[in-house]
Amino acid sequence: MIRVGITGGIGSGKTTVSRIFELLEVPVYYADEAARRLMNEDPLLKESIIREFGENSYGKDGLNRAYLSSFVFNDKEMLLKLNAITHPAVLRDSEDWLQKQRSAPYTLREAALIFESGIDRHLDYVIGVSAPEELRISRTMDRDGLEKEAVIKRIERQFKEDDKMSRCNFVIYNDEKKPLLPQVLKLHDYFLELSSAQVPPKIE
Numbered sequence: 001m002i003r004v005g006i007t008g009g010i011g012s013g014k015t016t017v018s019r020i021f022e023l024l025e026v027p028v029y030y031a032d033e034a035a036r037r038l039m040n041e042d043p044l045l046k047e048s049i050i051r052e053f054g055e056n057s058y059g060k061d062g063l064n065r066a067y068l069s070s071f072v073f074n075d076k077e078m079l080l081k082l083n084a085i086t087h088p089a090v091l092r093d094s095e096d097w098l099q100k101q102r103s104a105p106y107t108l109r110e111a112a113l114i115f116e117s118g119i120d121r122h123l124d125y126v127i128g129v130s131a132p133e134e135l136r137i138s139r140t141m142d143r144d145g146l147e148k149e150a151v152i153k154r155i156e157r158q159f160k161e162d163d164k165m166s167r168c169n170f171v172i173y174n175d176e177k178k179p180l181l182p183q184v185l186k187l188h189d190y191f192l193e194l195s196s197a198q199v200p201p202k203i204e
Helices: 014-023 031-041 043-053 065-072 076-099 133-144 148-156 161-167 180-196
Strands: 002-007 028-030 106-110 125-130 170-173
Touching: 002 014, 002 180, 014 028, 014 106, 014 125, 014 180, 028 031, 028 076, 031 043, 031 076, 031 106, 043 065, 043 076, 065 076, 106 180, 125 161, 133 148, 170 180
Parallel strands: 002 106, 002 125, 028 106, 125 170
Antiparallel strands: none
């Protein structure tokens, strides 16, 4: 099985692209969604978060996101600590998930922090989803109800767009000019051919 990652900056549309792959019956692991689930369900992860950030990290309804946000959104070191605690749990969960997908020619792992977390070492290829910054800002403002300045701060905490895309093996452009579907289908056909070929095919 070929392991493919898919990543992009906030507002790039990586989840939208991943949903198209899902329509093509490609198994997709959504790492960011898994992290939110595991923060409430994984006992070792919960214990680590409480030890690092205090008992107020959890309330009667589970993870206290507002409390944690007060730490990490204005403190890069605290954000790095939270990621360092969370990523190993997500990696374990994704490996368990992969064991159930053995019949698939290839799988996708969708995550914002593939390179930042070192997850790329566990992947064969990485697809980047790219979009102009102003478009990413407007999408995120509409989606999350945030002010422009808040979105810009989030972007500034992530890898630079050019740096992230330069690390990817393939780039899908989600700029509302170049159609998404032909780009996805091209890569889908490539990975299907690659999974059954002894000699890697070329992609034009």
